[in-house]
Amino acid sequence: MSEPATLSAAVVGSDAASGALSGPRGPKPRRRFSRRNVFIYGTLIVVALYYLLPLYVMIVTSLKGMPEIRLGNIFAPPVEVTFQPWVKAWSEACTGLNCDGLSRGFWNSVRITVPSVLLSIAIASVNGYALANWRFKGADAFFTILIFGAFIPYQVMLYPIVILLREMGIYGTLGGLVMVHSIFGMPILTLLFRNYFTSLPEELFKAARVDGAGFWQIYLQIMLPMSLPIFVVAMILQVTGIWNDFLFGVVYTKPDLYPMTVQLNNIVNSVQGVKEYNVNMAATLLTGLVPLVIYFVSGKLFVRGIAAGAVKG
Numbered sequence: 001m002s003e004p005a006t007l008s009a010a011v012v013g014s015d016a017a018s019g020a021l022s023g024p025r026g027p028k029p030r031r032r033f034s035r036r037n038v039f040i041y042g043t044l045i046v047v048a049l050y051y052l053l054p055l056y057v058m059i060v061t062s063l064k065g066m067p068e069i070r071l072g073n074i075f076a077p078p079v080e081v082t083f084q085p086w087v088k089a090w091s092e093a094c095t096g097l098n099c100d101g102l103s104r105g106f107w108n109s110v111r112i113t114v115p116s117v118l119l120s121i122a123i124a125s126v127n128g129y130a131l132a133n134w135r136f137k138g139a140d141a142f143f144t145i146l147i148f149g150a151f152i153p154y155q156v157m158l159y160p161i162v163i164l165l166r167e168m169g170i171y172g173t174l175g176g177l178v179m180v181h182s183i184f185g186m187p188i189l190t191l192l193f194r195n196y197f198t199s200l201p202e203e204l205f206k207a208a209r210v211d212g213a214g215f216w217q218i219y220l221q222i223m224l225p226m227s228l229p230i231f232v233v234a235m236i237l238q239v240t241g242i243w244n245d246f247l248f249g250v251v252y253t254k255p256d257l258y259p260m261t262v263q264l265n266n267i268v269n270s271v272q273g274v275k276e277y278n279v280n281m282a283a284t285l286l287t288g289l290v291p292l293v294i295y296f297v298s299g300k301l302f303v304r305g306i307a308a309g310a311v312k313g
Contacts, residue, residue, distance in 0.1 A: 062086065062282040069277055085278035089286055093279055095266040096255060102286055104256075105263035109243055109290075111174055112259055116181035117238045121231065124186055128193025129219050133205050143194070150187035158251055165252065172254045180252055181242050189234050196230040197223060232301035240291045260287050 057074050062085050064078040091101040098104065130136070131143055161180060162171060170176035200223070208218045249259040258266075264287045268280045 058281045058285055062278050062285060064278055066274070066276060066278060085276070085282040086286070088276075089267070089279050089283035093267045093283065094270065094272075095258075095263040098255075102260055102263055102267070102283055105258055105260035106286075108174070108253075108257055109260040112177055112181070112249075113239060113242045116178045116185070116242050117235060119178065120182040120185040120189055120238055121234045123182070124189030124234065125193045125224075125227070125231070126219065127186070127190040128195075129197050129223055130215075131190070131194045132197035133218070133223075134215065143190075146187050146190055148187075150191070154184065154247060158247075162251070171252065172257070174253065174257055177248060177252045177257075180248055181238075181245070184248075185238050185241065189238070192230060192234055192237075193227075196227065200226060229301050232298045236291075236295055236298065239294050243291050244288075 060077055061069060061074065063081045063083070065080065065082050065084075068079060089101055091103050092099060093101045095101070095105070127146075131139055165171035165176045165180075168176070170179070204222055205218060208222055213221070243259075244261060245259070246261045246265065249262045250265075253259070253262075264283050267283050
């Protein structure tokens with residue numbers, strides 16, 4: 001064997017020996033059941049059970065008959081499953097003088113929520129876009145006043161808004177309630193859209209301005225296609241807030257136009273006849289079903305919107 005070959009073999013052998021002595025390289029693998037992981041996942045499981053246990057009780061109670069409920073074991077699954085409480089809650093339970101269940105209130109809530117969400121998000125997105133990219137005189141003062149409105153308690157504004165809606169001739173109508181929800185959703189939604197548009201690359205806006213694009217062209221063709229996550233965040237916040245609202249619904253509408261939450265209150269707090277807990281639980285689940293479905297369908301986009309700038313200053 002030649003001398004260079006002998007030297008190279010010796011070098012390789014020394015490297016292998018040093019590698020064997022030093023052990024495996026790279027980051028040390030983490031133990032799957034480390035003390036840290038056990039604490040984190042244990043805490044998450046306890047919190048999840050804390051929130052899921054009442055939901056479990058509501059579901060199993062809504063599937064039981066009253067004789068089984070009177071036995072007192074609220075955690076036991078139903079021996080005989082019945083959907084009659086759900087049928088009664090939807091179409092037969094009495095909410096005041098009417099005994100048509102939650103069905104009328106459901107459609108009232110749809111007629112209130114859909115235009116309120118669309119109108120408030122459309123206006124707030126344009127406001128946030130203008131405040132982020134088009135610096136006009138007094139923009140900071142306008143934004144400060146707008147955000148200050150988000151911290152004014154709703155109860156302070158109840159009676160002045162009643163007078164305002166009465167003078168406009170829309171008190172007790174769905175249109176008046178839609179306007180109220182749209183106005184009260186404006187401050188927080190404007191903050192979300194402004195912060196999101198501020199987090200987008202400024203070079204896009206400047207390049208569009210150099211190419212001669214105007215206010216609406218930049219908004220519709222550049223900003224809007226990039227803003228799906230924050231629109232989902234705003235939609236979930238507004239749908240949840242408006243659908244679950246009770247105070248505005250009972251103050252600014254009349255009995256025929258009550259939203260679902262007001263009718264749920266009338267069913268649960270009824271003092272006539274036997275207290276039907278299974279019907280009450282079914283009515284509560286039906287009322288909260290829409291926000292839950294929307295959140296689970298668009299939950300990933302909600303997280304993306306938050307992470308992409310919804311809470312950035």
